[in-house]
Amino acid sequence: MKRQWINWPAQVAALTRFAFWSLPRRKGSVAVTVVGIAGVVAVFVGTFSIAEGFRQVLQKSGAPDRAVVMRSGADTELTSFLRREETRIIADAPGVRRRRGRPLCSAELFVIVNLPKRKTGMDVTVPLRGVHSEAFWVHQGVRLVAGRRFVPGRNEIIVGRGALAVCRGLELGSQVKLGRVRWRVVGVFEADGGVEESEIWTDARLLQSVYQRGTTYQSVQVQLESAEAFDRFQAALERDPRLNVKVLRQTDYYADQSRVVTRLVTGLGGLIAGLMALGAMFGAVNTMYAAVAARRRELATLRALGFSGGPLIVSVVIESVAIALAGGVLGGAVAYAGFDGLQTATMNWQSFSQVAFAFRVTPSILARGLACATLVGLAGGLWPAIRAARVPVAAALREL
Amino acid sequence: MASDPIVRLVGVSKRYHRGAETVRVLEDLDLEIDRGEFVALMGPSGSGKSTLLNLIGGLDRPSKGAAVVAGRRLDRLSDRELARWRARHIGFVFQMYNLLPALSAERNVELPLLLTGLDRAQRRRRVRTALAIVGLVHRRRHRPNELSGGEQQRVGVARAIVSDPDLLLCDEPTGDLDRKSGDEILALLEELNRRFGKTIVMVTHDPHASARAHRTVYLYKGQIVDRIPA
Numbered sequence: 001m002k003r004q005w006i007n008w009p010a011q012v013a014a015l016t017r018f019a020f021w022s023l024p025r026r027k028g029s030v031a032v033t034v035v036g037i038a039g040v041v042a043v044f045v046g047t048f049s050i051a052e053g054f055r056q057v058l059q060k061s062g063a064p065d066r067a068v069v070m071r072s073g074a075d076t077e078l079t080s081f082l083r084r085e086e087t088r089i090i091a092d093a094p095g096v097r098r099r100r101g102r103p104l105c106s107a108e109l110f111v112i113v114n115l116p117k118r119k120t121g122m123d124v125t126v127p128l129r130g131v132h133s134e135a136f137w138v139h140q141g142v143r144l145v146a147g148r149r150f151v152p153g154r155n156e157i158i159v160g161r162g163a164l165a166v167c168r169g170l171e172l173g174s175q176v177k178l179g180r181v182r183w184r185v186v187g188v189f190e191a192d193g194g195v196e197e198s199e200i201w202t203d204a205r206l207l208q209s210v211y212q213r214g215t216t217y218q219s220v221q222v223q224l225e226s227a228e229a230f231d232r233f234q235a236a237l238e239r240d241p242r243l244n245v246k247v248l249r250q251t252d253y254y255a256d257q258s259r260v261v262t263r264l265v266t267g268l269g270g271l272i273a274g275l276m277a278l279g280a281m282f283g284a285v286n287t288m289y290a291a292v293a294a295r296r297r298e299l300a301t302l303r304a305l306g307f308s309g310g311p312l313i314v315s316v317v318i319e320s321v322a323i324a325l326a327g328g329v330l331g332g333a334v335a336y337a338g339f340d341g342l343q344t345a346t347m348n349w350q351s352f353s354q355v356a357f358a359f360r361v362t363p364s365i366l367a368r369g370l371a372c373a374t375l376v377g378l379a380g381g382l383w384p385a386i387r388a389a390r391v392p393v394a395a396a397l398r399e400l
Numbered sequence: 401m402a403s404d405p406i407v408r409l410v411g412v413s414k415r416y417h418r419g420a421e422t423v424r425v426l427e428d429l430d431l432e433i434d435r436g437e438f439v440a441l442m443g444p445s446g447s448g449k450s451t452l453l454n455l456i457g458g459l460d461r462p463s464k465g466a467a468v469v470a471g472r473r474l475d476r477l478s479d480r481e482l483a484r485w486r487a488r489h490i491g492f493v494f495q496m497y498n499l500l501p502a503l504s505a506e507r508n509v510e511l512p513l514l515l516t517g518l519d520r521a522q523r524r525r526r527v528r529t530a531l532a533i534v535g536l537v538h539r540r541r542h543r544p545n546e547l548s549g550g551e552q553q554r555v556g557v558a559r560a561i562v563s564d565p566d567l568l569l570c571d572e573p574t575g576d577l578d579r580k581s582g583d584e585i586l587a588l589l590e591e592l593n594r595r596f597g598k599t600i601v602m603v604t605h606d607p608h609a610s611a612r613a614h615r616t617v618y619l620y621k622g623q624i625v626d627r628i629p630a
Binding site (some may be wrong): 301307392 | 454457460488492498500501503514559
């Protein structure tokens with residue numbers, strides 16, 4: 001009989017097939033590993049979906065054709081300070097879009113107030129923003145969904161949908177004490193999921209008076225003629241000897257704002273997921289050692305029949321990765337079902353205020369979760385596989 | 401012209417190291433087996449029968465000496481080359497059958513053919529032929545746990561012959577069977593030797609089994625002897 005002898009990949013395929021056929025006999029240990037890895041991936045995906053949700057909120061709030069102007073040296077609106085004259089110079093700068101002859105510049109005041117959290121009753125900090133009517137042109141996503149706008153000069157506020165969801169006492173028509181003053185909630189607004197939804201807005205002049213800020217503001221939000229107009233606008237302001245300001249593209253400003261929280265969340269979450277992954281990896285190692293031990297007779301027999309050690313190693317690793325991936329898919333599905341779209345709020349450490357956001361389980365995060373599972377499977381399967389292939393066939397058959 | 405022996409062992413020794421202790425399993429052993437022979441290996445436990453069978457089958461290498469089987473110096477082959485050589489030249493029959501429990505009889509018999517370039521239809525034909533030889537075509541879809549010991553061993557024999565190897569190595573093939581089933585397996589091996597010219601080396605403790613062979617090689621304390629001392 002003339003025979004052609006098959007190559008490595010075909011041996012790997014055959015050995016892998018046998019491994020899968022024997023899985024039902026090992027369903028207990030396999031299930032434990034699948035669930036362990038599912039837990040790792042669920043934590044991993046959950047953590048990154050928090051960071052992603054937070055990042056998306058701040059990203060949605062920015063546009064490349066909008067700019068934020070603050071006092072030079074200030075990192076956030078909270079630490080910034082601008083006089084009224086300065087805001088007027090800014091409004092007259094080149095590159096600012098105009099509407100019916102008026103510059104689309106919104107000088108804004110930004111203070112932090114305490115309100116009880118709806119779920120726990122504990123005080124959380126919420127941004128209270130003082131704005132003029134131009135703000136509704138510059139913050140283009142802001143739309144009233146209930147009630148009306150505040151009337152300048154009256155103790156009236158409108159609240160973002162996120163702030164309403166997170167805090168008690170902000171329901172439409174209710175009165176709430178902020179600082180020393182009672183305010184009536186006259187409207188609820190949304191902002192396409194942007195950071196403004198976590199804020200409360202009121203009349204800037206009234207807020208200056210209540211908080212004794214004179215005629216000062218903290219930032220100017222500017223609608224530019226185009227994204228390309230930014231450089232011209234920035235150069236004009238930074239050259240102007242009457243001003244001492246920094247000019248940021250809004251997208252850069254919010255990217256910077258999200259950095260601390262996303263790093264904190266991904267760092268801590270990564271650490272937790274990493275520790276869990278280590279545990280799951282040992283689980284996978286155990287499972288694969290048990291699998292190899294349970295199949296010792298089979299593997300020795302297959303090697304006696306002519307299957308090589310190399311394909312055996314690869315097949316055990318493939319089995320381990322497949323088990324890990326099953327855990328990964330389960331964990332990803334659980335995380336998606338449980339977390340995606342889940343509304344919550346966290347502190348933005350740069351503005352010291354709550355930002356409402358939803359967990360976002362994206363395909364990229366799920367892919368990273370599966371990659372994490374694959375790594376656990378690879379690391380968990382490799383040593384048992386090598387050990388299985390290194391046992392001399394004669395010795396393995398003798399021990400049966 | 402007489403053909404070269406299919407097995408030629410010259411000055412073969414096998415030693416194992418157990419900590420500081422050296423265990424001498426086979427000592428300076430010479431053996432030749434001709435093509436078409438049916439040889440029984442007998443000896444008390446620990447005499448080195450299975451080790452000798454493993455050396456002939458390329459599952460182990462001698463510590464010293466030359467092992468030439470089916471035209472190759474086995475002591476000079478790498479693990480990978482040995483695996484390939486085994487697949488091509490050797491059919492193993494184990495005492496405990498060593499069938500894969502998740503596979504049906506025909507899938508078990510097919511295993512050695514997965515290492516060949518035969519397509520599925522060719523493999524199916526060969527599997528059927530092998531199962532017909534051992535009289536188990538009707539039980540081909542059954543898993544090992546649905547077969548009796550004798551039937552399982554017949555599947556083991558079918559797996560050993562399906563790739564048409566030069567040499568069948570049987571390690572106590574009747575050791576786990578009752579007398580009737582054992583006789584059926586011995587009769588089958590005899591037929592394979594007589595009708596198909598298969599060279600068979602069979603380790604056994606059973607004089608009744610060795611009586612079926614053309615020749616019996618006795619091993620005692622790692623050496624070939626004329627007869628086992630009382």
